[in-house]
Amino acid sequence: MTDALATLPHRDPARPARDQAAPAPGRRRNSARRRFASIVKHACLIAVCLLMLYPLLWMVASSIRPNDDIFTSSGLFVDTFDFDHYPTGWDALAYPFSTYLLNSFLVVLGSVVGNLISCSMAAYAFARLQFRARRLAFAAMLITIMLPIHVLIIPQYVVYAQLGWINTYLPLIVPKFLATDAFFVFLMVQFIRGIPRELDEAARIDGAGHARIYAQIMLPLMIPALATTAIFTFIWTWNDFFTQLIFITKPDLYTVPVALRSFIDAQSTSDYGGMFAMSIVSLVPVFLVFLFGQRFLLRGIATTGGK
Amino acid sequence: MSALGEFRTLRRPAGRLSAAEKREQTRDTKAAAVFLTPWLLGLFGITIGPMIASLYLAFTDYNLLQDPKFTGLDNIRRMFTDDRLAHSLQVTFTYVIVSVPLQLALALALALLLDRGVRGLSLYRSVLYLPSLLGASVAIAVLWRLVFGAEGLVNAFLSLFGVEGRGWVSEPDTALGTLIILHVWTFGAPMVIFLAGLRQIPRELYEAASTEGASRIRQLFSITLPLLSPIIFFNLVLGIIGSFQSFTQAYIVSGGTGGPSDSTLFFSLYLYQEGFTSFRMGYASALAWLLLIIIGAFTALNFWASRFWVFYND
Numbered sequence: 001m002t003d004a005l006a007t008l009p010h011r012d013p014a015r016p017a018r019d020q021a022a023p024a025p026g027r028r029r030n031s032a033r034r035r036f037a038s039i040v041k042h043a044c045l046i047a048v049c050l051l052m053l054y055p056l057l058w059m060v061a062s063s064i065r066p067n068d069d070i071f072t073s074s075g076l077f078v079d080t081f082d083f084d085h086y087p088t089g090w091d092a093l094a095y096p097f098s099t100y101l102l103n104s105f106l107v108v109l110g111s112v113v114g115n116l117i118s119c120s121m122a123a124y125a126f127a128r129l130q131f132r133a134r135r136l137a138f139a140a141m142l143i144t145i146m147l148p149i150h151v152l153i154i155p156q157y158v159v160y161a162q163l164g165w166i167n168t169y170l171p172l173i174v175p176k177f178l179a180t181d182a183f184f185v186f187l188m189v190q191f192i193r194g195i196p197r198e199l200d201e202a203a204r205i206d207g208a209g210h211a212r213i214y215a216q217i218m219l220p221l222m223i224p225a226l227a228t229t230a231i232f233t234f235i236w237t238w239n240d241f242f243t244q245l246i247f248i249t250k251p252d253l254y255t256v257p258v259a260l261r262s263f264i265d266a267q268s269t270s271d272y273g274g275m276f277a278m279s280i281v282s283l284v285p286v287f288l289v290f291l292f293g294q295r296f297l298l299r300g301i302a303t304t305g306g307k
Numbered sequence: 308m309s310a311l312g313e314f315r316t317l318r319r320p321a322g323r324l325s326a327a328e329k330r331e332q333t334r335d336t337k338a339a340a341v342f343l344t345p346w347l348l349g350l351f352g353i354t355i356g357p358m359i360a361s362l363y364l365a366f367t368d369y370n371l372l373q374d375p376k377f378t379g380l381d382n383i384r385r386m387f388t389d390d391r392l393a394h395s396l397q398v399t400f401t402y403v404i405v406s407v408p409l410q411l412a413l414a415l416a417l418a419l420l421l422d423r424g425v426r427g428l429s430l431y432r433s434v435l436y437l438p439s440l441l442g443a444s445v446a447i448a449v450l451w452r453l454v455f456g457a458e459g460l461v462n463a464f465l466s467l468f469g470v471e472g473r474g475w476v477s478e479p480d481t482a483l484g485t486l487i488i489l490h491v492w493t494f495g496a497p498m499v500i501f502l503a504g505l506r507q508i509p510r511e512l513y514e515a516a517s518t519e520g521a522s523r524i525r526q527l528f529s530i531t532l533p534l535l536s537p538i539i540f541f542n543l544v545l546g547i548i549g550s551f552q553s554f555t556q557a558y559i560v561s562g563g564t565g566g567p568s569d570s571t572l573f574f575s576l577y578l579y580q581e582g583f584t585s586f587r588m589g590y591a592s593a594l595a596w597l598l599l600i601i602i603g604a605f606t607a608l609n610f611w612a613s614r615f616w617v618f619y620n621d
Contacts, residue, residue: 041420041425042425042426042427044420045417045420045421045425045431048417048435049431049434049435052434052435052437052438052492053434053437055450055451055454055460055492056438056441056450058454058460059450062453071453071456071458071459071460071463072463073463074460074463074464074467117345118345118346118349121342121343121345121346122342122343122345122346124342125338125339125342125343125346129335129336129338129339129342130328130331130332130335131332131335131336131338131339131340132332132336134339135317137343138313138317139314139317140350141346141350142313142314144350144354146545146548146602146606147354147358147599148548148551148552148595148598148599148602149552150552150575150578150594150595150598150599151357151358151361151592151595151596151598151599152353152354152357152358152361153357153582153595154357154361154364154582154588154591154592154595155356155357155358155360155361155364155592156353156357157582157583157588158360158371158588159357161371175349175353177345178345178346178348178349178352178353179345179346179349180349180353180354185346186313209338210338210341210342211341214342235440236443238444239441239443239444239445239555241443241444241445241554241555241558241559242554242555242575242579245558245579246579246583256445257444257445257555260445260446260449261445261558261559261563263449264449264452264559264562265562272453275449276450276453279445279446279447279449279450280446282444282445282446283441283444283446283447286440286441286444287437287441290437290440294433294436297436297440298432298436298499
């Protein structure tokens with residue numbers, strides 16, 4: 001398969017795993033030892049998994065127990081249920097939590113659309129066009145992947161302030177339409193390189209220009225890479241705190257991360273249950289995206305990690 | 308090929324073009340100008356322009372209200388006498404140097420454990436990967452604050468064994484440790500990259516080594532690790548670059564202060580405070596360039612050191 005992104009998720013059937021090699025009949029002891037090793041291995045893995053999930057499960061349990069119980073119980077068993085944290089947490093801040101969720105969705109939507117359009121256009125040029133200064137431009141693109149945002153954010157803030165963009169979502173969305181998330185450009189370049197060139201050459205012989213090749217041949221073939229980009233953009237934008245904290249200061253425009261922060265500022269109320277409940281609400285979209293988009297997520301990070 | 312590997316191919320010289328190729332290049336250049344318009348606008352308007360501006364601001368005194376005032380090397384001189392900066396560098400270096408190798412070691416160990424056809428691989432992988440998606444969120448930082456708080460989960464657990472807990476996030480000598488644990492907790496992302504890399508290693512190599520009588524340990528050090536070294540390198544470089552910029556967790560766990568006693572004052576947090584709460588934007592720009600130089604130096608050092616331990620099979 002030439003598709004570079006497809007190398008990860010499934011074990012190549014032509015290569016049987018070593019452990020599945022049938023044991024020779026005269027090697028009973030060896031097979032018992034192997035079974036023991038396998039049990040130890042699974043025990044270790046399950047222990048690690050439980051340890052990893054424990055804080056999350058504890059948070060869920062804490063969101064449905066009375067405030068007084070939260071810090072006295074380290075277990076996950078809930079004896080008295082208290083679902084009030086969800087409604088109280090929802091209304092605990094200046095605006096109902098739905099406002100913040102909606103704001104975040106708006107920013108995420110703009111970012112996803114922006115990244116899909118701008119990054120795929122740039123990637124097509126880098127992967128398929130032999131233009132002048134291609135190497136230089138490509139190197140510049142790679143470098144920007146690693147550039148810390150800190151060296152940009154202050155002048156950006158100054159410019160956005162002069163444009164009157166502070167306390168709008170423009171500083172969060174407009175850059176996405178300008179392919180500033182170079183990581184995704186790179187991801188798509190990698191993907192396009194795996195698409196056989198014969199496909200676009202055939203189209204060119206039929207008289208198609210680059211615009212048509214891009215729109216009618218590349219984009220449909222790139223759907224897996226576009227999905228990966230959309231999912232990562234969703235999660236990263238949803239979680240992004242630094243830029244949203246800087247550009248959004250009006251409470252009615254707060255996104256979810258910025259709103260959650262105000263729970264900590266207002267912790268005099270010590271409604272930990274409400275804080276946990278809203279934290280969980282804020283994680284649900286990421287969790288759902290993970291659940292349904294896992295395949296693309298795993299492919300995406302595996303592709304970019306090859307040597 | 309990873310973003311880092313690309314640089315190796317870019318260094319190779321380009322061949323001369325034939326006349327037909329030149330014609331095609333001219334045509335392609337026109338098309339590229341269209342396809343790259345958004346990216347070019349972003350590159351110059353949102354990346355290079357602001358970079359140059361911030362380099363200028365680094366030599367000024369600027370509070371956003373009045374025009375920037377050129378002050379020469381004042382900001383740089385100030386850095387040498389700025390105790391909070393020194394402290395913040397110390398905190399950040401400790402964090403990077405401890406948490407990145409720890410995280411990668413754990414990621415590699417679990418990837419190796421999962422590699423050899425474990426039943427339930429995809430379930431394990433999902434469970435271990437999930438935290439790395441959630442770890443950057445404010446919600447998890449809030450959770451961490453309470454898990455490691457004076458009355459938190461950890462202490463409730465310790466008290467089961469009669470061990471007296473402490474306020475892990477509110478005491479200067481343990482607060483940074485809780486952030487390191489949080490970083491290690493997100494080892495799933497590098498683990499998945501390792502898993503993909505392990506899959507690229509030809510099984511025949513192991514079979515050949517087995518017939519020659521090489522032990523599993525020997526195979527690990529003579530086959531797996533050398534062939535995986537480009538990916539270890541990739542994870543190391545990106546891990547270092549990323550963790551130098553950590554912000555959210557320290558901000559939330561310390562309530563925005565970098566406390567207690569500046570023990571979680573990550574470099575980005577200090578930069579944020581200088582730039583966006585004290586509005587010393589000139590000095591904050593100078594700090595940003597210092598961060599860029601530090602990250603650049605670490606990355607260059609990594610690339611230099613890679614020739615001694617990274618094995619490229621091409």
